[in-house]
Amino acid sequence: MAECSTNTLGRALSHPTLIETNDVSPPSVQLHPSRWRKLSSCSSLENLEKVTSPCGSESRVLVINTGGTIGMTLHDTGYAPKANALVENLRKLPILHDELYAHQTCLYEYYKLENTLVLPPSKLNKRIIYTILEYSPLLDSSNMTTEDWGRIGKDIEKNYENFDGFVILHGTDTMAYTASALSFMCEHLGKPIVLTGSQVPIYELRNDGRDNLLGALLIAGQFVIPEVCLYFYNKLYRGNRVTKVDASSFNAFNSPNLPPLATAEVDFKINWDTVWRANTTAKFQVRTELNRNVGLLRLFPGITASTVRAFLQPPMQGVVLETYGSGNAPDNRPDLLEELSKATDNGVIIVNCTQCLRGTVSASYATGRVLMDAGLLAGGDMTPEAALSKLSYVLAKKELTLDAQKKMMAQNLRGEMSADLEGAKLCLSDSRFIQVIAKSLSVSCKEELEAIRDALTPSLACAAAKIGDTEALVALKEMGSDLRLGDFDGRTPLHIAACEGHLRLVQYLLNQGASVHAKDRYGDTPLCNAVRFRHKDVVRLLRKTGAHFSREQLEEAGSELCSLAASGDKEGLDIWRIAGADLTRPGYDGKTAIEVAQAAGNKDVVEVLNSCMNSKTMNGAAIEFTAKPALL
Numbered sequence: 001m002a003e004c005s006t007n008t009l010g011r012a013l014s015h016p017t018l019i020e021t022n023d024v025s026p027p028s029v030q031l032h033p034s035r036w037r038k039l040s041s042c043s044s045l046e047n048l049e050k051v052t053s054p055c056g057s058e059s060r061v062l063v064i065n066t067g068g069t070i071g072m073t074l075h076d077t078g079y080a081p082k083a084n085a086l087v088e089n090l091r092k093l094p095i096l097h098d099e100l101y102a103h104q105t106c107l108y109e110y111y112k113l114e115n116t117l118v119l120p121p122s123k124l125n126k127r128i129i130y131t132i133l134e135y136s137p138l139l140d141s142s143n144m145t146t147e148d149w150g151r152i153g154k155d156i157e158k159n160y161e162n163f164d165g166f167v168i169l170h171g172t173d174t175m176a177y178t179a180s181a182l183s184f185m186c187e188h189l190g191k192p193i194v195l196t197g198s199q200v201p202i203y204e205l206r207n208d209g210r211d212n213l214l215g216a217l218l219i220a221g222q223f224v225i226p227e228v229c230l231y232f233y234n235k236l237y238r239g240n241r242v243t244k245v246d247a248s249s250f251n252a253f254n255s256p257n258l259p260p261l262a263t264a265e266v267d268f269k270i271n272w273d274t275v276w277r278a279n280t281t282a283k284f285q286v287r288t289e290l291n292r293n294v295g296l297l298r299l300f301p302g303i304t305a306s307t308v309r310a311f312l313q314p315p316m317q318g319v320v321l322e323t324y325g326s327g328n329a330p331d332n333r334p335d336l337l338e339e340l341s342k343a344t345d346n347g348v349i350i351v352n353c354t355q356c357l358r359g360t361v362s363a364s365y366a367t368g369r370v371l372m373d374a375g376l377l378a379g380g381d382m383t384p385e386a387a388l389s390k391l392s393y394v395l396a397k398k399e400l401t402l403d404a405q406k407k408m409m410a411q412n413l414r415g416e417m418s419a420d421l422e423g424a425k426l427c428l429s430d431s432r433f434i435q436v437i438a439k440s441l442s443v444s445c446k447e448e449l450e451a452i453r454d455a456l457t458p459s460l461a462c463a464a465a466k467i468g469d470t471e472a473l474v475a476l477k478e479m480g481s482d483l484r485l486g487d488f489d490g491r492t493p494l495h496i497a498a499c500e501g502h503l504r505l506v507q508y509l510l511n512q513g514a515s516v517h518a519k520d521r522y523g524d525t526p527l528c529n530a531v532r533f534r535h536k537d538v539v540r541l542l543r544k545t546g547a548h549f550s551r552e553q554l555e556e557a558g559s560e561l562c563s564l565a566a567s568g569d570k571e572g573l574d575i576w577r578i579a580g581a582d583l584t585r586p587g588y589d590g591k592t593a594i595e596v597a598q599a600a601g602n603k604d605v606v607e608v609l610n611s612c613m614n615s616k617t618m619n620g621a622a623i624e625f626t627a628k629p630a631l632l
């Protein structure tokens with residue numbers, strides 16, 4: 001921690017004095033100063049030297065336990081969820097909880113949460129602290145409804161700013177539906193949400209629950225993959241691309257039309273090219289309104305017109321028709337086609353999806369074109385689960401006209417369908433720059449070229465961000481570079497642009513999917529950098545996009561605010577206010593900024609602070625954090 005104490009926000013706020021006054025040399029673990037403070041009064045202080053982790057950092061994950069096999073036991077009626085048993089069980093598993101570390105670092109005292117656990121250090125040297133929120137009753141996922149999806153969404157929204165990632169424990173039977181639904185409900189998502197579960201309860205000797213939970217936690221706590229994902233049997237999938245394909249294998253899920261986002265091998269291999277990029281500058285929010293008048297209808301030879309008619313009766317508003325092959329239906333059945341036409345004329349949205357596990361619907365066959373003529377929308381390569389939940393989400397947007405809803409159904413909203421990439425593929429060999437380097441290194445194959453590109457472009461992109469050269473960034477992007485990647489210090493172009501105050505460039509990077517939550521090796525986000533270098537416009541834009549201080553940074557801000565108040569620095573205080581700091585937060589000695597300003601006789605600072613605190617309409621209103629996260 002000592003070497004991290006000079007030039008970034010978090011480091012500037014650390015309190016070496018705390019360590020001195022307690023006369024305890026810091027262990028190599030990077031704890032937040034507030035935990036240090038707690039530690040000083042903790043009975044386990046004498047054990048400090050046993051904290052063995054080398055200099056790592058911590059991240060926080062919220063685990064929402066909805067039920068499913070992972071936490072089931074065998075009852076008279078068969079397998080059913082067991083309440084209040086998971087935390088106790090995990091606490092006894094050394095791969096899922098490091099009791100010594102928790103004790104030595106006063107984890108329970110600090111978080112005041114019995115259900116907070118900590119993983120042993122990861123290979124990337126991170127400690128993942130996770131808090132389990134268990135639902136009551138726990139459900140077999142066959143019992144889940146759209147209301148349960150809404151509850152999960154709202155709990156994530158409530159706790160969004162307190163955690164780096166989210167894991168949802170869920171039964172496998174309807175996990176693909178929940179994952180799809182959440183992917184649409186979570187708008188402008190900037191953090192990972194990973195669903196997982198198991199085929200065998202975690203309490204049994206041989207089970208897949210431990211590995212699945214561990215993998216999901218490691219991903220949610222270490223990688224900014226801003227998607228609703230599903231982790232199972234060593235693979236991370238996009239949630240709206242999966243389907244359950246096996247009732248009894250550990251390898252229960254498949255993502256037939258999209259390769260996994262990541263694979264857990266010796267190391268996690270993230271397929272960053274596939275990871276979804278946000279293209280808006282809006283804040284995260286969850287839309288819980290879903291339309292329940294939707295359904296799935298699977299075509300089969302000999303289906304009667306009256307069955308179809310009955311299915312399409314009001315109040316039905318949206319149907320996924322599961323057709324044959326590449327989206328085909330009998331073109332010698334005018335009775336069926338008439339029922340479909342009547343329904344679409346009456347405003348029912350019918351989406352054509354294939355019954356096949358893999359592939360897309362197309363208009364290659366006459367038997368497919370008749371469905372287009374009947375007013376069906378092509379569902380591309382969407383899974384029926386994704387198409388159904390997308391319908392439910394889109395139809396709940398009552399502010400949209402029917403035409404706008406249909407248009408939205410045809411759009412790729414969250415990576416649930418493949419865009420028609422004909423002619424749009426980026427070609428690495430277009431880049432003269434990379435070519436010249438590749439030539440000088442005598443490489444020619446695609447993989448080697450890509451490796452060179454990936455090694456060089458993060459630094460080049462940061463250099464372009466430093467001088468505000470948007471054109472250079474556009475050119476790098478066209479080469480296929482991922483502008484979200486960080487340099488050797490984990491500093492992304494967005495960090496650099498935020499430091500330099502290049503507002504337009506910040507906007508451009510956000511439009512390209514740069515993450516406001518990316519942390520560099522010192523734990524700093526672009527927001528920390530923009531505050532430090534006092535770029536108000538950038539701070540405003542980042543806040544608008546959902547950037548926020550972590551709970552620890554907010555706690556530590558008190559001392560910085562006091563020092564600004566002592567030196568009469570109104571501008572400095574204002575920028576912290578805009579960034580979302582709580583101006584009433586006391587410093588390390590318990591005094592607030594206003595008290596410090598009063599003592600120093602800085603009248604106008606007192607006035608400014610008073611007016612800020614009285615003004616309800618102020619921009620970037622202070623966020624009040626309680627000692628406990630909002631979930632309690």
Ligand SMILES: NC(=O)C[C@H](N)C(=O)O
Pocket residue numbers: 067068069070139140141142170171172173174197198199200
């Ligand atoms: N493996 C499982 O989790 C199946 C269980 N019936 C569920 O979906 O809740």
